[in-house]
Amino acid sequence: MSYDGVGPRAVMRSVAFLTAGALAVPLLAGCGSDDEGSRPLAGQDIAPAARAQVTDGGTLRWAVDTMPETLNTFQADADASTTRIAQAVLPAMFRLDAAGRPQRDADYLDSARVVETEPRQVVVYRLNQQAVWSDGREIGAADFAAQWRALSGKDSAYWTARNAGYDRIEKVERGANDLEVRVTFARPYADWQSLFSPLYPKDVTGTANDFNDGARKKLKVSAGPFAVQKIDTAEKEVVLARSPRWWGHPAKLNEIVLHQVARDKRAAALADGTVDVADIDPADADRITLADGAQGSSPFQGPAGGRTAAKALRSWALVHGSDEKAAGRERRALAAGRGTLTTYLRQQDALRGVKVRKSLEPAFTQLALNGAGGPLADERVRHAVAHALDRKELAEIVLKPLGLPATPVGSHLALSGQAAYADSSDALGGQDTAQAKALLADAGWVAGTGKEQDKQKKGEKAAGAQGHKDAGGGDGDGTYIVGVNDDIEHNGDGKGRPRDEESAENGARTRQLAQDGAPGAYAPRGTAAPAGTVAGPLAKDGKPLTLRFVLPSGPGSETLRKVADRITAMLEKVGIATDVTKVPDESYFRDHIAAGQYDLALYSWPASAYPATDARPVYAKPVPAADGSLNVQQNYTRVGTDQVDQLFDQALATLDEGRERDLVRKADARIWASAGSIPLYQRPQLVAVRDTLANVGAFGFQTPVYEDMGYLRKGAKGPSGASS
Known part of the structure; x- marks a missing residue:
């Protein structure tokens, strides 16, 4: 299981809906034209070639995240490797x-x-x-x-x-x-x-025995272009061999070998020939693109490329200077660097035969808001979080550098290109800082620390909330608008430090801002803070508004952490602080998301061609179980409504495709309105593929056609026109 995504459908897939009062929402029709979303945002990138151009024979070695625990896709521990095998053999x-x-x-x-x-x-x-x-x-x-x-x-x-x-x-x-x-x-x-x-x-x-145990490690009988030949746990690979019983177009390849390779080892595995196809992260995609011959590029843009001219000069001076200890340390560092650089350059040379295929995965990343308790149990606070986000900017952070369409996802239940897709995000609304602040205020979250609020209750004037006089001016008739509270300096990381620890230099800077009319200056009472001003920390009943933001810490999670940093900054502007907690990858989903030990989290769901079936457990209203616990199914935000459940049930029961589509869209609009999760962007799909391979790469939505995969015949031209 990846942490910006989940496994196959086997793994997939309460607050009442408010119709009046402070949280009035637009009419939730959730419907669009039949043509809406009729085209995927990004096409396939698989180096398509006619079967006549593909040679017979050869082995394709394909990197996978894990060895399959079972070959039975209907069991709880089935994963992406299980699904890939089933597609090829069943x-x-x-x-x-x-x-x-x-x-x-x-x-x-x-x-x-x-x-x-x-x-x-x-x-x-x-x-x-x-x-x-x-x-x-x-x-x-x-x-x-x-x-x-x-x-x-x-x-x-x-x-x-x-x-x-x-x-x-x-x-x-x-x-x-x-x-x-x-x-x-x-x-x-x-x-x-x-x-x-x-x-x-x-x-x-x-029989139950055959179902439970018989198909976990072997499939004696299959019916596809390939068959499971062996599972080698020592070598961490599954060998799929061409099936002699296949009646369709014969498989071009002799074998497909699924080989377990960690994400951070895949560039090296591609370079040494251990694998021919691998899903990769953006950093490796940049590296492979560089090796492929980007014009004017330099190999020193790699791991050893961070040495600036100044650092190089310092290194030379140390090596040749009089400080022998410093010179010795630098000589050892240079020797280690040369070894790293030599390995890197050798791998870059080998990676020239690898291409990066790009598309969008049939999955989207969301910001999940745990509504089971704490501040996010209040729908107004969840709405405020949603209004603080610029989803377009978040999508651009991830997708724009890759040259992929940076369009925010508008549905929880389908993606652009699928029949059920319609952008229903208007049921919640877009980025609106003023609305976010108003919702928080209506929910009782006001500026100032708990101590300041206690002072206010006693009739004292709270610093930073009602204003105070600066030694340099101010007559008490205005409000002192500050980006940080006068008693706590907010650092953007969900934490703060006492103002008395602030340096004299920072104090002088604050006074200068006041004189220049920047945030921190006096303004007539009632004047709105300048755009972009960071709101002061909010509190209620003496408790600060701080949300625990849980993230994975392992390699491959850099993109999530970058998105989380930007979300943290956006929330800070409306007065919501975050306490970022980074946890090991292996416990991220199991011990935090599924267990409900978070306020905010980033993870992904796969899209389904059957949202009425597959998405229902993801958004179903949690119900008490017989043992007193809460049965959430796969609704890890713990936010659901009776109306959403009813719409899913109605969609499942109709045989009118148009009506089913409309009901799914209405359900999605109500899911938006409850603000349990905020779809952000469709996940990028980056696949490194040896340039002699055809009909394999970034498949997007489509189920791969395994029998057409193979190596181009000598002299055959791929889609780019280059001969193999």
């Missing part, structure tokens, strides 16, 4: 296209449609007559029925992570012939296309 009735919309997979399915709606919904699947399992048995109704029974939730012996959709099926049976499967639903189910993808053989789903 049937799927529907797969996603480049716009994130489900399309029939013709290798398995000739047709699938709803043939009856009354008295029951009935779907008939007509299978490709060539579709067989690797043991030669036809794929058929017995496999569909066994999977339904395993995932229906009726038999607790099956350890399943989800049963959405399968729990609505009444029966599965053979149709008019062996190629037909007839599925009858007890309750209408709009997202029926999400079912049986992937489809496991009855050898896996037929």
Whole structure:
């Protein structure tokens, strides 16, 4: 699991909605035109090539974050590696296209449609007559029925992570012939296309023992262009071999090897040939682009490139000077630096054969606001946080340097290009500092420390809130507008230090600001603070308004921390302080997000082609469990409403695609209004790929076509026109 993202659908996916009073919101129609969001913000970047241009044979080594704990995607510990393997070796009735919309997979399915709606919904699947399992048995109704029974939730012996959709099926049976499967639903189910993808053989789903343990480390029977050949825990790799039983276009590659490589080791692994394809972070993308031949670039822009001319001169002086101890230290540092530089330059030379493919992931990063308790239990404070954010600026921080569209995400439930997408963010509203401050004031958060508020209650004039006279002027008829409170200096890190620790130089600077008319000057009472002025710290009942902002600390989290720094500054402008807590990667999601030990956090959710099914547990209203605990499902913000739940239920029950889409959009508008999470930007997808490979890279929404991946034939030209 990554920490700016989560695993596959198996891992995915209370405050009442206010209709009146201080938090009136616009009409929550949440609907847009049918054409809205009809195009993804960024296209695929996979070096497409016709199959005739791709050679037969070869091994592709693909870096993954972890070895799979299980090969069963329906178990709780399934991860991205599990999903990748399933896509290559198992049937799927529907797969996603480049716009994130489900399309029939013709290798398995000739047709699938709803043939009856009354008295029951009935779907008939007509299978490709060539579709067989690797043991030669036809794929058929017995496999569909066994999977339904395993995932229906009726038999607790099956350890399943989800049963959405399968729990609505009444029966599965053979149709008019062996190629037909007839599925009858007890309750209408709009997202029926999400079912049986992937489809496991009855050898896996037929008994609880086979389901729970049999498919964790091996798949004896499969039905895809590749098959699992071996799992080598010592070498940390899974070998997928070309399947001789595959009836579709033969796989071009002999093998795909999924090899576990840490993120911070991937550039080196690409350089030494350990891997050929790897998801990478922006720093490695810059490095590979530099190696690829950026005009006018210098190799010293790498790790050793930070030595300025002044540092180099100092180094020379130390080495050749009279201070032997200092000279010795510098000689050792130079020797170590030469070794690092030599390794770096050798790797850069090898990386010239690697390209960075760029797109946007089908996932978005959000700011999560924990509404279970503390200041954020008040919807007004959550709205204030939202109004403090400039989402466009935050998207640009991440995406603009990469040359990717920096458009803020406008929906919790779909991304641009998907049928359900509509920008419903107007239900909450955009950046508005004045509104944020007004909401905080209405919620009882006012300027000054707890001590100052105690003074106010006793009738004393609080410094920084009602004003005081400076020795240099002021007659008491104005308000002294300050960027920091007079008793506490705010440092932008959620902490402060007593003013009496401030240097005389800083005091002189403050007085000069007052004389120059900058923030800190006297103004007539009631005059608004200048734009951009940092608000003083806020407090209520003697307690400061400080939110615990939890972030991962490991390599690869630099982008999140950069975004968090900017969010902290934005919140500071409206008087909200943050206490930034950096925690180990391995405990970030488990011990903090899922456990609710945070006020603010940044993490991502994947987009789904079936939001009514997959997003419901993410935004469902938490309910008390039998043991007295709170059942939050995957709603880690603990913010939900009855209306949102009802809209999801209605969307799931309609078979009218247009009505389902409208209901999902209305649900999204109400999710915006509750302000439990604020979508920020679609995640960048950066994939380093050897330049001789075709049909692999940054796939965006689309399910990869594994049988078309391979190495370009000698002399064949890729999309850039370069010959291999």
